[in-house]
Amino acid sequence: xxxxxxxxxxxxxxxxxxxxxxxxxxxxxxxxxxxxxxxxxxxxxxxxxxxxxxxxxxxxxxxxxxxxxxxxxxxxxxxxxxxxxxxxxxxxxxxxxxxxxxxxxxxxxxxxxxxxxxxxxxxxxxxxxxxxxxxxxxxxxxxxxxxxxxxxxxxxxxxxxxxxxxxxxxxxxxxxxxxxxxxxxxxxxxxxxxxxxxxxxxxxxxxxxxxxxxxxxxxxxxxxxxxxxxxxxxxxxxxxxxxxxxxxxxxxxxxxxxxxxxxxxxxxxxxxxxxxxxxxxxxxxxxxxxxxxxxxxxxxxxxxxxxxxxxxxxxxxxxxxxxxxxxxxxx
Numbered sequence: 001x002x003x004x005x006x007x008x009x010x011x012x013x014x015x016x017x018x019x020x021x022x023x024x025x026x027x028x029x030x031x032x033x034x035x036x037x038x039x040x041x042x043x044x045x046x047x048x049x050x051x052x053x054x055x056x057x058x059x060x061x062x063x064x065x066x067x068x069x070x071x072x073x074x075x076x077x078x079x080x081x082x083x084x085x086x087x088x089x090x091x092x093x094x095x096x097x098x099x100x101x102x103x104x105x106x107x108x109x110x111x112x113x114x115x116x117x118x119x120x121x122x123x124x125x126x127x128x129x130x131x132x133x134x135x136x137x138x139x140x141x142x143x144x145x146x147x148x149x150x151x152x153x154x155x156x157x158x159x160x161x162x163x164x165x166x167x168x169x170x171x172x173x174x175x176x177x178x179x180x181x182x183x184x185x186x187x188x189x190x191x192x193x194x195x196x197x198x199x200x201x202x203x204x205x206x207x208x209x210x211x212x213x214x215x216x217x218x219x220x221x222x223x224x225x226x227x228x229x230x231x232x233x234x235x236x237x238x239x240x241x242x243x244x245x246x247x248x249x250x251x252x253x254x255x256x257x258x259x260x261x262x263x264x265x266x267x268x269x270x271x272x273x274x275x276x277x278x279x280x281x282x283x284x285x286x287x288x289x290x291x292x293x294x295x296x297x298x299x300x301x302x303x304x305x306x307x308x309x310x311x312x313x314x315x316x317x318x319x320x321x322x323x324x325x326x327x328x329x330x331x
Contacts (some may be wrong), residue, residue: 004009013176033271036096038290040071042106043262046182048078051167056130056260059292063283074148078194081089081168081330082106086263090119094265095101096272102127104259105172108315111328113170121316127263127308128277130284131298134225134238135258136215137164137174137180138227148231148250150209155186163189163200164210169330173212175322176233176256181224182326183251203227214294215241225236233257240297261308273305 007112041064054076061072067239072190077085082103089100097297107121112136137148146150155162166173169192181188188210193199196213204226211218211227215238221227232238233256235248262280264273272312283289303311322328 001110008262014276015268018192021162025242026306031271032269036275037068037070039097040073040077041068041096042075042098043074044085044089044098045074046078046082046088046100046103047167047195048193048197049076049078049195050069050200051195052133052217052258053082053103053195053260054197057101059170060262060280060283063286064221064279067279067283068195068252074279075215081110081170081171081174082190083114086125087118089122089263090265092265093268094269096264096268096276099262099276100244101264102261103167103171103173104261104311105319106154106168106170107259108312109172109175109319109323110170111228112320113328114186119152121312122309125267126156126268126273126305127261128280128305129301129303129308129311130261130280131259131293133260133296133298134241135176135212135229135233135256136213136218136241136244137176137233138203138211138213138218138222139230141226142205142211142229145230146228148245148247151230152184152186152250155184155188156159160187160189162210162279163191163208164212165193165196166204166212167196167199168192168194172256172258175319175326177210177212178326179254179256179322180247183254184196199318200226215299219297240295277305299319324326 041290047053060076065072078087086100092098095182097192111117129323141146145154153178164177174190177188177190202208211251214331222229229244231245233247235246235255237246248311284300284302291299
């Protein structure tokens with residue numbers, strides 16, 4: 001074919017009329033997602049081993065290894081309330097080979113607390129919602145309270161003497177504790193950890209009075225008697241633990257949850273983002289993982305990257321309002 005004639009047909013979209021493949025098919029044939037992955041994929045956990053983010057990463061590791069036919073390497077990069085590890089993911093090579101477990105609440109709260117955020121959640125990260133889990137307030141066995149009413153009475157009588165542990169400053173657990181302070185005047189002291197793994201032992205032994213952490217990672221210790229359940233930090237009881245009252249039964253509209261997602265750099269080719277999103281959503285809805293997640297009290301909310309963005313935009317505003325009202329600061 002005459003080169004000028006071919007160029008004209010390409011510009012006008014008429015090349016298909018000559019029997020050549022459509023341009024969409026050509027684009028698909030050259031898609032960056034073709035052949036991905038062809039080497040190991042890393043999942044970054046921005047906390048220390050042993051907490052909720054670690055548990056979810058390990059579950060995904062098992063299922064995605066089957067799908068991708070490549071090793072999944074779980075790496076821990078704790079620090080700054082999950083910000084350090086998440087920043088590592090945001091600034092990693094945009095090729096789909098470095099993913100991160102996202103503490104969604106942290107990403108919504110931290111911009112309201114920090115003026116020096118090392119990344120912009122909406123501009124630098126893309127992601128998919130994975131699961132939503134209840135947050136559980138538990139107490140050391142040595143603390144002489146057994147429910148929220150008793151805790152509030154004890155806290156008021158011992159104002160400023162109670163302490164509560166979380167997986168990090170600026171987390172949704174941290175904000176739940178500060179909202180309780182705001183509503184009750186207990187003035188509990190926040191003790192942030194680099195992941196909840198190290199917090200459990202201190203609460204077991206009474207060095208810290210209370211713990212706020214996802215229900216699914218706290219419940220094994222409740223069953224063993226090493227923690228006493230006080231309240232679920234939501235408006236209603238969690239179906240997986242119906243005997244534990246909700247904070248919403250005492251304070252209307254009290255609603256904090258642990259939202260966990262998986263993210264990667266936004267500059268990753270859209271085709272790879274779409275494939276990862278599809279495979280992750282299929283994994284958490286699979287016959288292998290879905291029943292386990294349900295038993296743990298986790299609600300599967302696999303969604304599109306666009307829905308992830310919409311959720312984050314909403315969270316940024318909601319948490320900013322709460323931070324301002326409660327005068328929350330990072331310890």
